[in-house]
């Protein structure tokens with residue numbers, strides 16, 4: 133609620149940050165204003181300028197504009213086929229986005245107005261300038277959809293010449309709540325987070341209170357670089373790359389789930405040379421570090437697997453139909469408050485592989501490095517391929533590493549069964565989720581605790597509202613780096629942990645709980661430094 137209010141307030145800020153940011157990405161000679169935006173721009177831009185200039189064989193230091201790059205590296209005008217090829221690719225991406233919107237509209241019985249003229253026009257604005265002219269002039273037999281052409285042409289000619297924002301419909305935000313260019317004008321604490329093949333991502337703070345991620349096309353990234361090498365048109369290469377962000381935003385808007393990163397808004401602005409450059413504003417997460425995850429307590433790793441299964445369950449039954457994440461590497465996910473969320477949706481697909489039931493070898497071969505699966509071909513589609521691909525990827529990238537390792541012994545058989553069944557694809561996602569939810573139930577309710585009849589070896593003295601300073605020892609896997617802090621279901625469990633550690637002489641049950649409701653307990657080597665601490669209960673081992 134608070135966050136929403138902040139976002140609404142942020143929407144009214146009237147200075148311009150990202151507009152000039154994007155301008156500078158293209159125009160190095162642009163006058164710098166000494167604000168945070170400029171820092172982001174120049175960091176990003178310097179990298180990009182060097183790479184683009186290298187590609188275009190320009191002298192670095194020479195003023196570089198998109199036009200200059202094009203002039204230096206554009207194929208000869210007779211080579212229109214290459215330009216046409218690039219424009220066809222842009223066209224394919226546009227059509228893919230429009231298909232998602234159409235699917236959503238078809239799905240929604242309430243008549244989703246995803247085809248509102250403004251939105252459609254914005255997508256059309258991302259078409260390369262002159263696309264239709266080129267197609268018409270060079271190939272009258274063009275078999276493109278004439279209806280779409282009819283709709284696009286006026287939009288191209290109407291292209292806004294200045295920065296602007298448009299809103300997408302969302303169940304969670306109404307248009308007034310979406311963030312736009314105004315909101316990101318005066319961001320602070322800008323920090324480069326990372327980049328992949330296409331996009332560069334920055335962390336920023338809006339209104340000194342809301343942390344967000346800003347995603348834009350990385351002009352120095354592989355996508356732009358390869359495209360520039362091949363086609364030489366900065367503007368059209370930008371259009372092609374930017375459709376990945378548009379697709380991602382469209383999917384973020386249409387696939388609403390707690391484990392899909394939330395789209396807060398976006399900003400379109402013209403740069404001097406490139407029209408309607410796009411910046412997505414999304415929820416901020418922290419990149420997933422697999423090595424680090426292996427060192428975190430099982431409960432946290434289980435949470436990630438459960439988040440993933442809930443996400444895959446939603447994707448298998450999404451309003452757009454079964455969605456598969458073609459690129460499933462852990463870097464496509466981030467953590468937000470311990471929950472796993474997918475961030476990179478540009479490689480998501482709703483298309484289920486078409487097949488011929490009589491084809492030999494089968495069209496429905498799902499290949500992975502360690503093993504293959506052949507699926508049934510039913511009604512011209514590989515049965516459940518999107519769901520199965522996700523599930524197997526979840527097994528190979530996440531479950532095998534995160535699920536069984538250091539789990540409570542009583543849960544191991546169940547967890548092993550989950551790992552084996554997903555590895556063999558014997559369960560579908562619904563069944564997999566049922567089993568993971570069952571594990572959660574057992575864990576939350578302490579039903580994983582064994583040997584409850586076992587008598588405790590020592591007596592413990594209870595000290596209310598007391599904690600112990602220092603006197604730490606390390607244990608694994610601890611919530612605290614330089615001490616032994618573990619989560620327990622009950623006092624009984626805390627005692628049995630203490631008795632199983634040779635160094636343990638006392639422990640303090642804190643008032644902090646984990647996401648499952650377990651309490652955090654600090655285990656100690658002694659109790660000579662007791663201090664008052666409201667809500668904390670210390671137990672001292674008798675005879676220590």
Ligand SMILES: Nc1ncnc2c1ncn2[C@@H]1O[C@H](COP(=O)(O)OP(=O)(O)OP(=O)(O)O)[C@@H](O)[C@H]1O
Pocket residue numbers: 325326327328329330331332333345393414415416417418419420459463464466475476477478
């Ligand atoms: N919302 C976010 N919060 C924190 N980090 C993020 C966020 N979104 C992306 N990142 C980081 O930025 C990197 C690049 O983002 P993203 O994956 O969207 O770019 P990409 O060009 O599509 O990458 P790829 O080549 O993997 O497809 C990610 O690997 C991730 O570590």
